[in-house]
Amino acid sequence: MRFAATLTLIASAALTPAVAQQRATLAAGTRFETSYVRIDSKHPGPTVLLFGGIHGNEPAGFRAARQIAGWRIERGTLIVVDRANVGGLAANERWIPDLSKLRRDLNRQFPRKKNGQPTGVLATALWELVKKTRPDFVIDLHEGIDFSKVNPKSVGSSVIAAKNARDRAAKMIASVNTTIENSKKRFVPRGPPVLGSLARAANIVFGIPSMIVETTKLDQQLTLRVRQHRILVHRFLTDLQMLSGRPDVLVGTAGSGTKVNVGMYVSVGVGGPGPQRLEKILSAKRGFVVRRLCAADIRSGALAQFDVVVFPGGGASNQARALETAGRTAVRKFVRAGGGYVGICAGAYLAANNYDWSLGILDADVIDRKHWARGRGQVAIEWATPKVRADVLYVNGPLYAPSRDPDIPDFEVIARYRGEIRKNSAPVGIMINTPAVVAGSYGKGVVICSSPHPEQTKGMEKIVRALIRRAAGQ
Numbered sequence: 001m002r003f004a005a006t007l008t009l010i011a012s013a014a015l016t017p018a019v020a021q022q023r024a025t026l027a028a029g030t031r032f033e034t035s036y037v038r039i040d041s042k043h044p045g046p047t048v049l050l051f052g053g054i055h056g057n058e059p060a061g062f063r064a065a066r067q068i069a070g071w072r073i074e075r076g077t078l079i080v081v082d083r084a085n086v087g088g089l090a091a092n093e094r095w096i097p098d099l100s101k102l103r104r105d106l107n108r109q110f111p112r113k114k115n116g117q118p119t120g121v122l123a124t125a126l127w128e129l130v131k132k133t134r135p136d137f138v139i140d141l142h143e144g145i146d147f148s149k150v151n152p153k154s155v156g157s158s159v160i161a162a163k164n165a166r167d168r169a170a171k172m173i174a175s176v177n178t179t180i181e182n183s184k185k186r187f188v189p190r191g192p193p194v195l196g197s198l199a200r201a202a203n204i205v206f207g208i209p210s211m212i213v214e215t216t217k218l219d220q221q222l223t224l225r226v227r228q229h230r231i232l233v234h235r236f237l238t239d240l241q242m243l244s245g246r247p248d249v250l251v252g253t254a255g256s257g258t259k260v261n262v263g264m265y266v267s268v269g270v271g272g273p274g275p276q277r278l279e280k281i282l283s284a285k286r287g288f289v290v291r292r293l294c295a296a297d298i299r300s301g302a303l304a305q306f307d308v309v310v311f312p313g314g315g316a317s318n319q320a321r322a323l324e325t326a327g328r329t330a331v332r333k334f335v336r337a338g339g340g341y342v343g344i345c346a347g348a349y350l351a352a353n354n355y356d357w358s359l360g361i362l363d364a365d366v367i368d369r370k371h372w373a374r375g376r377g378q379v380a381i382e383w384a385t386p387k388v389r390a391d392v393l394y395v396n397g398p399l400y401a402p403s404r405d406p407d408i409p410d411f412e413v414i415a416r417y418r419g420e421i422r423k424n425s426a427p428v429g430i431m432i433n434t435p436a437v438v439a440g441s442y443g444k445g446v447v448i449c450s451s452p453h454p455e456q457t458k459g460m461e462k463i464v465r466a467l468i469r470r471a472a473g474q
Contacts, residue, residue, distance in 0.1 A: 021253065026081070027125040032096070034122075036081040036129065037069045045076025046240055049135035050233065051126070051198060052081065054107050054142065056088020056095070060215050060222055061141030064229030067291065070252025073242045079133055084126060096122060107140075107194075110201035118201075130202055137165070138202040138210040139236065140193075141229050147216050148188045156216030159232070160190040162199065165209035168236060172213075175235035176228055179296070185216070187232075221267040223294035248302040250291040260288050260472045263306035265347075267294040269318030270311075272395075274344060277455045278310065281464050288468070295322040298330050307472040308340035311347030313395065313453060319350055320357035328359055335361050336443030340471030345397045348449035353403040361442040362449055363408040364400040368430050372396060375423030379452065381415045381436045392436070392460065394421055397451030400435045411440035414467075417451075439470065446471045 022038040052065025065082035083089055085106050087097045095104035099120070103109065109123035110116075118127040130138070144156025161169035169189055177186045191211075193200040199210040213232050215225035227247075234247030251261050262282055266275045275292070282288035293302060293309075303309055309331065311319060320328060335341045341361060343351040352358045354365040366372075378391040402410060413435045420431035437454075440447045448471045454460040 026129060027121055030121055031087065032122040032125065034081065034083050034086050036079060039069070039073055039078045039080070041073045041075050041077065041242070043075040045242060046136040047077040047079065047133060048137045048139065048237065048240070048242070049079045049130065049133060050081070051084050051140045053089050054084045054140060054198065056085045056091060056093050058143035059089070060143050060225035060229055062089060063222070063292070064141055064226045064233070067226070067230060067250045067252070068233055070254040071243060071249055072252060073237070074244060076240065076242050078237070078242065079129070079135065081126065081129070085122070096120070107198060108196035110196055110198050111205050112195050112201070114205055116201070116205070126198060127201070130206070134206065135208060138199055138208050139233060140197070140199045140212045142212055142214045143225060144214040144216050146218050147185050148190065149186060150184050155190065155214045156218065157185060157187045158190045158214050159187060159211055160193050160199070160214065161211040162192050162203040162209060164203070164207070165211045166191060168209070168239060169211055171239055172232045172235045176231045179231060221294055223267045223292045224296065226292070227294055227296055246300065248297060248300045249305065250293070250297070250302060251289055251305045254289050258287065260308060260469060260474070261306045262288055262290045262308050262310060262468060263293045263303055264290055264310040264312065265298070265319065266292040266312070268322035269316070269346065270314040272313050274312040274453065274455055278312065278464070281455060281461045282468060286465060295324065295327050298323060298327045301330065303330060303334040303339060306339065308342055308468055309334060310342045310468070311344070311350055313345035313347070316346040316349035317355070317357055319346060331359055332361060332442070335445035335447065338444035338473070340445055340473065341442070341447045342468055342471050343449040344455060345395060345451065345453060348451050349398045351447055351449050352398060352400070353405055353408065361408070362438070362440045362447050363403045363405050363411050364438065364440070364449070365403045366398040367401045368399055368426070371424065371426035372398070373424050374426045374431065375421045377421050379417060379421055380419035381452065382418045383415045384413055389418060390460070392457045393453040394451070395453060399431055400438060400451065409441050411435070411438040414439055437467070446473060
């Protein structure tokens with residue numbers, strides 16, 4: 001068993017001189033290999049060990065842990081394992097892939113008694129981290145199926161704490177519940193953690209105050225669940241005086257002056273494979289940091305840490321309603337101050353100037369609104385510079401015409417439709433030659449809108465990256 005084979009000091013301009021980050025490898029050289037980040041404030045204080053992604057079909061935990069790993073702590077040490085079960089996360093399945101029924105559930109492989117031992121390469125590697133660091137607290141982020149208050153057989157929306165962690169868990173629950181209007185969806189205390197789990201083992205063997213935090217998948221968007229995890233952990237760290245500020249830091253030290261920080265709205269009103277495709281296209285190795293946002297994130301001021309906000313395809317009016325007036329105002333303020341906006345299909349409708357719910361940040365009206373459901377298919381467009389034609393996926397995107405609003409500068413046409421899709425009785429010829437991709441400005445910000453879906457069209461990956469960079473002012 002090789003433990004932490006690699007240890008690298010990360011020097012980042014985003015870190016204050018008093019904070020050091022170390023990244024290390026667990027289970028190095030095996031198919032279970034993963035990593036963790038150690039954030040040392042250089043000031044005395046507790047050590048907190050945070051896990052995400054132990055169950056691969058519970059993505060909110062790993063996404064929240066990845067965001068929390070960018071937080072700047074003020075005292076003590078924070079250690080984050082965000083992708084504990086890399087194989088399970090890649091396969092979107094609960095288990096460790098290709099192991100027996102007895103060994104596949106990672107969160108049942110840890111010691112069940114004082115002198116017990118973990119089972120398997122991955123569990124042993126994670127347990128060695130606990131033994132080596134001897135943290136003061138352990139938190140493990142998970143997701144349940146249903147709400148505990150509604151269905152007591154499910155652990156969703158609960159904090160499952162060891163006896164010596166229940167007081168802290170109660171404060172965490174009180175904090176997150178202030179953000180949940182529906183009383184049936186509020187968090188409840190439970191405990192102790194199940195035998196064989198990492199949290200239970202840490203408590204049994206070392207007496208460490210430990211807990212499992214469970215959000216609920218049922219009827220809740222992933223981005224909302226991630227936000228709930230952040231709020232819960234934020235309250236925990238704040239009570240330990242390790243952290244100040246708000247729980248809305250999604251990038252933190254993961255960003256840098258050379259990367260484009262992209263906030264992507266992926267919540268109510270967003271559908272289809274667009275977000276997943278954009279995350280692949282806008283990878284870290286290409287110079288991007290992408291974080292998913294919910295409407296509450298936007299209303300809480302999270303856009304300030306991003307260079308660009310992206311609104312993908314889905315239903316624009318539903319996106320607008322989810323944002324509420326405060327969220328739409330926050331987006332306009334962000335762009336007006338110099339932030340970039342990229343709208344694709346529904347996001348292009350949202351940016352337009354002639355709906356009572358739209359943002360009005362682009363000098364464009366949507367025309368032939370009666371036949372908005374024109375259909376789906378490949379359609380020809382022609383790029384303005386250079387004049388090259390290509391086929392792109394179209395799915396009921398908006399048809400634009402200039403709005404002639406004196407308060408918004410005219411838009412530039414980047415590409416035009418040279419073909420058309422006219423299902424559902426759409427009239428002949430309306431779509432041809434209308435703008436397909438445009439660029440405008442709103443205040444100090446750049447607005448890029450695409451009626452079709454280049455992010456879902458093979459061969460247009462470079463174009464998508466170029467459009468995002470242009471919106472970022474690069």
